[in-house]
Amino acid sequence: MHDPATHRDDTDFDFGVTALGSSFHGDWCLDVEHELDHVTNYLGPEGDPGGLVLLVEDLLRLRDSDLSGDELGLLWHATDPPLGGAPEIRGAERAWLDRLLSVVVPLARARGASEASCTTYLRCGPGATHPVVVEHRGLTAEVVELIGRLGQRAEGHSPLPRTREALVRCAETVCSELAFRFLLQAAGQYWSRLSPETYERLERLSAAFGHGPYVVSAIRYLVDEPHARP
Template sequence: MDRSTEFTFGIAWIMSFFHQDWTLDASTEAEAVADQFVEELEPDAVLLVRRDARLLLDGLPSDWITVLWEGCAEGGEYFFRRGRVTDGAEWMRQVIGVCDAWLSRRPDTTTLLGADRYEGRELADEVLSAVEEFRGVLDREVADALAECVRHTPDLAFRLLLRALPMKSASLSPESLYLSEEQYARLAALGKAFHYGEYVVSDIKYLVDTIS
């Protein structure tokens, strides 16, 4: 049972669109997502984004969604200050709208199959343990929001944790957040249990402290 991609996916994937220069290429947040949804994109990629956005809308209050976006996207602390998007729930609705517009142009689009439908409910305790392990380094609200997310969708919560750790490390510059090899091994084992592709967890391997 394999995922349809070797790389990160869903909401965690579109977070990567919002680098520090994204406003040079798009005039709105929704346009920044739509521009990456090229016609050649596999439908599964868009379906996974839509599923994640729906899970967040159905499972978490808007303020928790806002906290998760702010803590897991580059420059997320400024995302809702531009006035075009008021909160996390509105943003997820906009994302769903972009997904639906793209999917409407693909009459061959079906539904998610196999591993792409797997949410890892039985792994909730392990994901919650991973969140709690890093509670001391993450912002309190981010850790709380991740813990709440685990209760509704462990798979998405884990992928967001994998985003939150490097974002927190970058915010500490010139210091950094480092992972021990044991911590990384636990995250990698969870990624394997979720049937993730090769690069979903390994994207943060650079945080491993190999000196101490």
């Protein structure tokens, strides 16, 4: 996500692929038979195309990246709700991203999104020169440092060290902003303990990425509040 001024309303809460992944609560299959039907229901039949364009951008960025299939799978499952529910994509990670695009792109186009917005995006890897991208790249080191602070108080879908490695690869080679959103999801999945100082850093970094006020507050419950002295 590299144009926060344009998409401000769509980024008040989590958005893009991280929000989609976390929407697969364990009971989604009670409403529909197929995971792509859930995607269609989740995205809804109408509305502004801005949020869909952000989702398309995430999906294209991941699909076209140098990340391995295993790394893509680790990132996808970092968004798993606490009781699980996200489709298992092992061995077909890029095919899964293409299947999602086959649903999301027509929806975005039907709502008025341009063809260019559904097929192109600002490159965010090393060597990118767009001013906004350069600004985001400047935040990569802090994202990586915060990934290193990711702890574990609950079982996750995958071993935490492997998830950390995939998050770092995403931050350094794909997009630091996207990796940041995956980090927030992973913190919730592993029930990672956050100090007030770490939470404040997450808030500042989120604001620097152009996010709205509720992207980070969704994991405020993980903060260890200081105990009042008697």
